Amino acid sequence: MSISHIHTAYFSPTGTTRTICTTLAQEMSRILNIPWKLRSFTLPAERKEPLCFSGSDLVILGVPVYAGRVPNVLLKFLNGIAGNGAMGIPIVVYGNRNYDDALIELRDLMESAMIHTIGGGAFIGEHSFSRTLGGGRPDAQDLNVVRSFAGTAASAIENNRFRTPAAVKGNIPYRPYMVPQTKDGGHQKISRVFPKVSDACTNCGICAAVCPMGAIAPDYHSYTSFCIKCCACVKACPTGARYYDDETYLFHKRQLEEHFSRRAEPETFI
Numbered sequence: 001m002s003i004s005h006i007h008t009a010y011f012s013p014t015g016t017t018r019t020i021c022t023t024l025a026q027e028m029s030r031i032l033n034i035p036w037k038l039r040s041f042t043l044p045a046e047r048k049e050p051l052c053f054s055g056s057d058l059v060i061l062g063v064p065v066y067a068g069r070v071p072n073v074l075l076k077f078l079n080g081i082a083g084n085g086a087m088g089i090p091i092v093v094y095g096n097r098n099y100d101d102a103l104i105e106l107r108d109l110m111e112s113a114m115i116h117t118i119g120g121g122a123f124i125g126e127h128s129f130s131r132t133l134g135g136g137r138p139d140a141q142d143l144n145v146v147r148s149f150a151g152t153a154a155s156a157i158e159n160n161r162f163r164t165p166a167a168v169k170g171n172i173p174y175r176p177y178m179v180p181q182t183k184d185g186g187h188q189k190i191s192r193v194f195p196k197v198s199d200a201c202t203n204c205g206i207c208a209a210v211c212p213m214g215a216i217a218p219d220y221h222s223y224t225s226f227c228i229k230c231c232a233c234v235k236a237c238p239t240g241a242r243y244y245d246d247e248t249y250l251f252h253k254r255q256l257e258e259h260f261s262r263r264a265e266p267e268t269f270i
């Protein structure tokens with residue numbers, strides 16, 4: 001199979017998925033000596049046009065892991081991809097807990113879109129909810145794994161030595177979306193939780209500009225749509241004015257920080 005372009009398309013509210021996908025595309029482009037392009041579908045305006053590829057494209061498709069799965073808010077957009085026989089590599093990035101069935105689900109979505117997957121990878125990024133869980137990741141060690149995976153994938157393509165659909169880790173049927181535990185051991189959805197805004201807010205508008213749901217109203221203090229807890233606004237706010245104070249959310253965050261402090265390592269599949 002001959003490839004003429006590498007396309008890397010990603011959803012990345014806090015930037016870690018973008019870093020992994022960009023590094024992989026850049027390195028594969030260097031090794032295979034073919035051009036690469038970036039396409040974000042993070043913001044609502046970027047999801048207006050469907051993704052469309054051709055049989056001579058290699059598609060690196062990256063999403064963060066939400067509740068052990070591909071973020072469900074993306075399913076409609078991802079189901080609209082026209083792969084037209086492109087080759088593909090699914091990439092998931094998770095916050096040091098687990099990627100559960102997200103990688104196999106993304107592989108299947110790509111296959112349904114007529115993208116022939118040849119490999120895949122699960123990498124670690126700083127957890128959206130936290131500064132310490134997976135703090136500072138992906139780091140230099142992670143990016144070396146990405147570059148080495150780029151070499152393996154490029155050589156598999158050059159020598160036509162891969163299996164498709166790619167054999168990646170995960171369960172079929174997929175496990176249900178993970179639901180946070182409450183203090184009393186019950187389960188509670190946190191879908192109705194929104195960030196609060198403190199007096200430190202200067203109305204600069206960065207929060208609204210980075211919100212992947214376009215949910216922050218022009219007054220920057222109220223919401224026009226639901227919040228997916230991606231924390232793009234919390235982490236991008238230059239004065240630290242945005243924060244969550246919901247007890248269930250904070251309990252879940254503390255539990256994650258406590259139970260998943262070990263260093264998870266990237267996993268790659270060809």
Ligand SMILES: Cc1cc2nc3c(=O)[nH]c(=O)nc-3n(C[C@H](O)[C@H](O)[C@H](O)COP(=O)(O)O)c2cc1C
Binds near residue numbers: 094095098125126
């Ligand atoms: C709603 C939500 C659910 C998440 N669920 C998981 C999860 O199941 N496992 C995990 O390890 N990280 C989970 N994360 C963390 C993200 O996968 C991780 O921080 C990722 O690096 C964020 O990617 P981004 O920087 O491209 O936005 C979740 C984050 C959010 C916002």
